[in-house]
Amino acid sequence: MARIAPLSGFPELLPAQRVVERDVIASLSSTFELHGFANIETRVVEPLDRLAKGGEIDKEIYVLRRLQADDSADDTGLGMHFDLTVPFARYVLEHAGHLEFPFRRFQIQPAWRGERPQEGRYRQFTQADVDIVGRDTLAFHHDVEVMTVMVDALDRLPIPPVAFQFNNRKLIQGFYRGLGIGDVTAAIKVIDKLDKLPAEQVARLLVEQAGATAEQAERCLELATIRVPDTSFVERVRALGVTDDLLDEGLAELAAVIEGCAAVDAPSVSVEANLRIARGLDYYTGTVVEIFMEGYERLKSVGGGGRYDALATDGKTTYPGVGVSFGVSRSLLPLLADGVLAGSRPVPSAVLVAVVDEESRTRSTDVAAALRRRGVPCEVAPSASKFGKQIRFAERRGIPWVWFPGDDGADTVKDIRSGEQVAADPASWTPPAEDLRPQVLTPTATPSIPTTTEENTP
Amino acid sequence: MARIAPLSGFPELLPAQRVVERDVIASLSSTFELHGFANIETRVVEPLDRLAKGGEIDKEIYVLRRLQADDSADDTGLGMHFDLTVPFARYVLEHAGHLEFPFRRFQIQPAWRGERPQEGRYRQFTQADVDIVGRDTLAFHHDVEVMTVMVDALDRLPIPPVAFQFNNRKLIQGFYRGLGIGDVTAAIKVIDKLDKLPAEQVARLLVEQAGATAEQAERCLELATIRVPDTSFVERVRALGVTDDLLDEGLAELAAVIEGCAAVDAPSVSVEANLRIARGLDYYTGTVVEIFMEGYERLKSVGGGGRYDALATDGKTTYPGVGVSFGVSRSLLPLLADGVLAGSRPVPSAVLVAVVDEESRTRSTDVAAALRRRGVPCEVAPSASKFGKQIRFAERRGIPWVWFPGDDGADTVKDIRSGEQVAADPASWTPPAEDLRPQVLTPTATPSIPTTTEENTP
Numbered sequence: 001m002a003r004i005a006p007l008s009g010f011p012e013l014l015p016a017q018r019v020v021e022r023d024v025i026a027s028l029s030s031t032f033e034l035h036g037f038a039n040i041e042t043r044v045v046e047p048l049d050r051l052a053k054g055g056e057i058d059k060e061i062y063v064l065r066r067l068q069a070d071d072s073a074d075d076t077g078l079g080m081h082f083d084l085t086v087p088f089a090r091y092v093l094e095h096a097g098h099l100e101f102p103f104r105r106f107q108i109q110p111a112w113r114g115e116r117p118q119e120g121r122y123r124q125f126t127q128a129d130v131d132i133v134g135r136d137t138l139a140f141h142h143d144v145e146v147m148t149v150m151v152d153a154l155d156r157l158p159i160p161p162v163a164f165q166f167n168n169r170k171l172i173q174g175f176y177r178g179l180g181i182g183d184v185t186a187a188i189k190v191i192d193k194l195d196k197l198p199a200e201q202v203a204r205l206l207v208e209q210a211g212a213t214a215e216q217a218e219r220c221l222e223l224a225t226i227r228v229p230d231t232s233f234v235e236r237v238r239a240l241g242v243t244d245d246l247l248d249e250g251l252a253e254l255a256a257v258i259e260g261c262a263a264v265d266a267p268s269v270s271v272e273a274n275l276r277i278a279r280g281l282d283y284y285t286g287t288v289v290e291i292f293m294e295g296y297e298r299l300k301s302v303g304g305g306g307r308y309d310a311l312a313t314d315g316k317t318t319y320p321g322v323g324v325s326f327g328v329s330r331s332l333l334p335l336l337a338d339g340v341l342a343g344s345r346p347v348p349s350a351v352l353v354a355v356v357d358e359e360s361r362t363r364s365t366d367v368a369a370a371l372r373r374r375g376v377p378c379e380v381a382p383s384a385s386k387f388g389k390q391i392r393f394a395e396r397r398g399i400p401w402v403w404f405p406g407d408d409g410a411d412t413v414k415d416i417r418s419g420e421q422v423a424a425d426p427a428s429w430t431p432p433a434e435d436l437r438p439q440v441l442t443p444t445a446t447p448s449i450p451t452t453t454e455e456n457t458p
Numbered sequence: 459m460a461r462i463a464p465l466s467g468f469p470e471l472l473p474a475q476r477v478v479e480r481d482v483i484a485s486l487s488s489t490f491e492l493h494g495f496a497n498i499e500t501r502v503v504e505p506l507d508r509l510a511k512g513g514e515i516d517k518e519i520y521v522l523r524r525l526q527a528d529d530s531a532d533d534t535g536l537g538m539h540f541d542l543t544v545p546f547a548r549y550v551l552e553h554a555g556h557l558e559f560p561f562r563r564f565q566i567q568p569a570w571r572g573e574r575p576q577e578g579r580y581r582q583f584t585q586a587d588v589d590i591v592g593r594d595t596l597a598f599h600h601d602v603e604v605m606t607v608m609v610d611a612l613d614r615l616p617i618p619p620v621a622f623q624f625n626n627r628k629l630i631q632g633f634y635r636g637l638g639i640g641d642v643t644a645a646i647k648v649i650d651k652l653d654k655l656p657a658e659q660v661a662r663l664l665v666e667q668a669g670a671t672a673e674q675a676e677r678c679l680e681l682a683t684i685r686v687p688d689t690s691f692v693e694r695v696r697a698l699g700v701t702d703d704l705l706d707e708g709l710a711e712l713a714a715v716i717e718g719c720a721a722v723d724a725p726s727v728s729v730e731a732n733l734r735i736a737r738g739l740d741y742y743t744g745t746v747v748e749i750f751m752e753g754y755e756r757l758k759s760v761g762g763g764g765r766y767d768a769l770a771t772d773g774k775t776t777y778p779g780v781g782v783s784f785g786v787s788r789s790l791l792p793l794l795a796d797g798v799l800a801g802s803r804p805v806p807s808a809v810l811v812a813v814v815d816e817e818s819r820t821r822s823t824d825v826a827a828a829l830r831r832r833g834v835p836c837e838v839a840p841s842a843s844k845f846g847k848q849i850r851f852a853e854r855r856g857i858p859w860v861w862f863p864g865d866d867g868a869d870t871v872k873d874i875r876s877g878e879q880v881a882a883d884p885a886s887w888t889p890p891a892e893d894l895r896p897q898v899l900t901p902t903a904t905p906s907i908p909t910t911t912e913e914n915t916p
Contacts, residue, residue, distance in 0.1 A: 004548060004551050004552040004772075006552065007501065007503070007505075007536075010501040010503065011501075012498075012499075012500060012501055012549065012552075012553070013498070013499070014553060014556050014557075015496040015497070015498055015557075015563070018496070018497055018498055018499065022497060033806035033835050033895075034806075034830045034833070034834075034835050034836075035830070035835075035836075035837065036805055036806055036807035036835055036836060036837030037806065038473035038476070038804055038805050038806060039473070039476055039480060040470075040471070040473055040476055041470075041471070041476065042470060043465065043468035043469075043470055043582050044502075044568070044570075044582065045465070045468065045582075047465075048525070059525075060524055060525065060526055061524070061525040061526075062522045062523070062524060062525070062534070063522070063523045063524070063525050064520045064521070064522065064523075064538075065520070065521045065522075065523055066518055066519070066520060066521070066572040067506070067517075067518065067519040067520070067521050067537060067572075068518055068519075068572070076520070076572070078465075079525060080522075090462060091470065093462050094462040094464065094470075095470070095472060098472050099472075099473075100804070100854050100855055102840050104805070104837065105473070110502070114524040114525075114526070114534070124501050124502065124503075134840075139840060139841060141816075141819060142840070145823075145838070314462075346496055346558070347494055347496050347562070348491035348492075348494055348495065348496060349494035358599075361599060365603075372492045372493070375492070376492075377491050377492050377493075377494055378492075378493075378494060379493065379494030379562065380603075382560050382592075382597060382600070383597065396558050397558055437491075
């Protein structure tokens with residue numbers, strides 16, 4: 001049989017890399033729980049008509065068919081979710097009678113898209129979402145709250161510094177309306193292209209597609225260039241001379257979000273108002289955010305989210321929500337590929353218990369059981385080969401300690417890094433705390449040259 | 459829009475139920491790591507030809523198609539994995555150059571089957587697998603090891619007592635061979651039907667389908683009735699008067715597994731030799747096990763596994779393995795539906811920080827931040843309603859403590875279960891340890907009447 005090739009877009013981690021991913025997921029979960037968010041998981045499939053209800057219906061969704069189905073075109077009508085927002089909205093509607101509102105949840109699961117793979121874009125990828133959803137109403141202060149939670153959560157991760165860039169849909173819409181632009185929605189879509197097109201071209205598109213005059217287009221571009229790390233954007237917007245109620249509301253909300261996030265004790269997170277951030281999805285109605293990772297701007301955003309006044313509705317009741325999503329795979333896989341992050345060893349064992357001969361294997365398993373009773377992860381050598389070979393077995397796995405059972409309980413344990421060997425009792429000996437579990441190492445803080453998707457997978 | 463109906467076979471948990479599932483998964487992971495097993499996750503899809511390589515090729519696999527594909531029959535050639543063994547075997551082959559053997563891994567992930575849902579059988583279900591795989595060879599003592607690991611792991615779970623029923627394929631095959639049965643494989647398949655058919659009918663099938671004489675069939679049935687909690691099965695098999703080298707090997711191996719598992723300090727696990735256990739899958743070659751849960755025998759096994767001398771092969775190298783799988787969904791969902799297990803509250807918050815008025819909300823978020831710095835999960839009340847209403851908000855969520863910010867730092871905290879209220883400082887006050895996180899409760903140990911699948915979902 002030929003060598004098995006990796007499946008493009010479906011990256012898999014080696015055990016030491018998985019140590020990093022689990023550590024990151026555990027840290028995110030712990031922070032979300034400190035802030036009172038409950039964990040849920042949703043099934044991975046949704047009815048196709050529900051998946052099509054999101055802002056973008058042209059996604060590359062994977063549809064399920066039963067292999068044994070009579071007709072090869074006989075689909076189940078189910079597709080795999082492409083994000084965690086659509087399934088969460090459905091979960092809220094389906095289980096509303098059993099939930100208390102405002103409902104605060106976090107969800108860390110894979111999602112799937114049949115897209116062309118590239119660095120940071122995969123066909124299976126894990127996201128971490130945190131949302132607050134209300135019934136009928138949801139106070140604005142939850143916008144500030146949910147954003148500060150993600151600021152706190154990302155600050156605690158071993159990743160490079162991240163930047164939260166905020167804007168507010170009311171601010172943009174109010175500004176365009178106050179300016180007298182004909183088609184506000186079209187204007188937002190055009191401004192969203194500022195990353196890809198030169199300013200003059202965007203100005204021309206504003207005139208052509210959004211019914212703006214040349215002067216209005218100029219003013220839109222001026223708004224979009226405002227980018228400050230504090231609330232000074234309020235004055236700069238005012239200086240553009242546009243007045244509108246919705247604009248006022250948006251300015252106040254954005255200022256509150258910026259102030260709230262800046263107040264978090266989070267040294268590795270920076271916060272900015274960036275008035276060109278729009279986010280394409282059409283269901284955002286207030287706060288919007290995109291998150292970027294230092295040195296990895298080429299990935300575009302590693303997270304984002306915002307406020308949606310109608311996350312879900314069953315016709316009678318509307319559920320407004322605010323949330324933010326962090327791309328676990330999108331950020332971690334490039335960091336792992338670049339060696340910016342690594343696990344200290346591929347196995348949980350802190351100790352290898354050597355075996356003197358196969359007849360006395362039970363003696364070694366007894367030592368291991370005693371160590372485990374006190375929470376020391378360990379394994380017993382697979383064969384009673386020469387001690388030198390057993391030590392090399394531990395070395396290859398990064399296991400720092402080797403235990404040697406002795407006669408009449410005269411056991412010793414050796415630190416194979418220093419070579420130091422001491423007498424030890426399995427009922428009391430404990431390795432140093434930093435040896436107890438695999439650690440997340442940050443061997444280098446310098447990102448390398450971009451790698452291809454295939455190289456991201458082990 | 460009509461009420462959203464649950465999707466049959468795709469159960470979802472409410473937040474308090476998810477507390478139980480996460481607790482169980484954390485406990486399993488912790489035990490597996492104490493025994494030196496590394497965690498991996500595999501992508502959820504495999505090429506169809508690989509999924510078809512397992513013992514059963516007639517499974518109801520879900521096949522993926524891209525929604526935007528030109529032709530509705532244009533499949534990706536990918537199917538969702540129906541267990542964790544097939545993807546693990548592929549992972550070993552694909553990443554062999556980066557792994558150290560024997561490779562010890564655990565994997566806790568969902569799998570999918572398009573089967574007809576019933577209690578304990580779902581279309582999406584989570585399994586926890588632990589395996590050891592060698593390159594070319596794998597010593598028998600790993601059979602004992604991996605089984606004792608699962609005994610230890612299940613003993614630590616808050617579920618009803620479980621029974622491990624062991625057999626050995628060498629024992630059965632050697633016995634049949636020594637007995638002179640024509641078609642040993644056919645005989646194993648027939649004996650596997652003893653659960654469903656009366657003994658006389660099985661005897662007749664042995665004659666008709668496995669080429670046995672009436673006397674041989676009788677002897678096969680005698681073997682299959684041997685079921686003992688210790689190694690006395692060795693004598694009882696010997697008494698049947700069959701001699702065969704493979705039989706001897708199987709007897710010795712089964713005795714070692716029974717002795718090893720019985721020696722584990724695991725009061726809620728019982729261990730048996732049950733010589734009618736065969737397990738249908740044809741790749742098992744030695745130890746086989748099925749796990750049953752007390753009071754839930756109607757679910758059939760909640761776990762199982764065994765030894766496979768050729769878990770994977772690339773033509774040049776063969777990878778023997780031994781492993782055992784525990785059905786997390788299969789066991790937990792009925793226990794949750796029956797109320798045998800429950801989470802103590804649906805939110806992680808141990809404290810609700812009340813808000814005096816919206817102007818002083820920052821005062822309350824500061825208290826919450828101080829509590830979180832010392833690891834106390836908490837949330838701030840969503841609105842500055844009357845304190846009675848804020849207390850009821852906490853009550854509905856099972857949050858045990860409510861914090862009242864006072865003037866000049868004269869804060870108090872109230873245990874809303876007892877009504878007791880004391881002065882407290884957010885920089886030093888800590889709730890009792892048992893209040894800190896949601897607990898897994900065992901409200902009743904008596905299983906109820908069987909429920910339908912739909913009732914298992916919230």
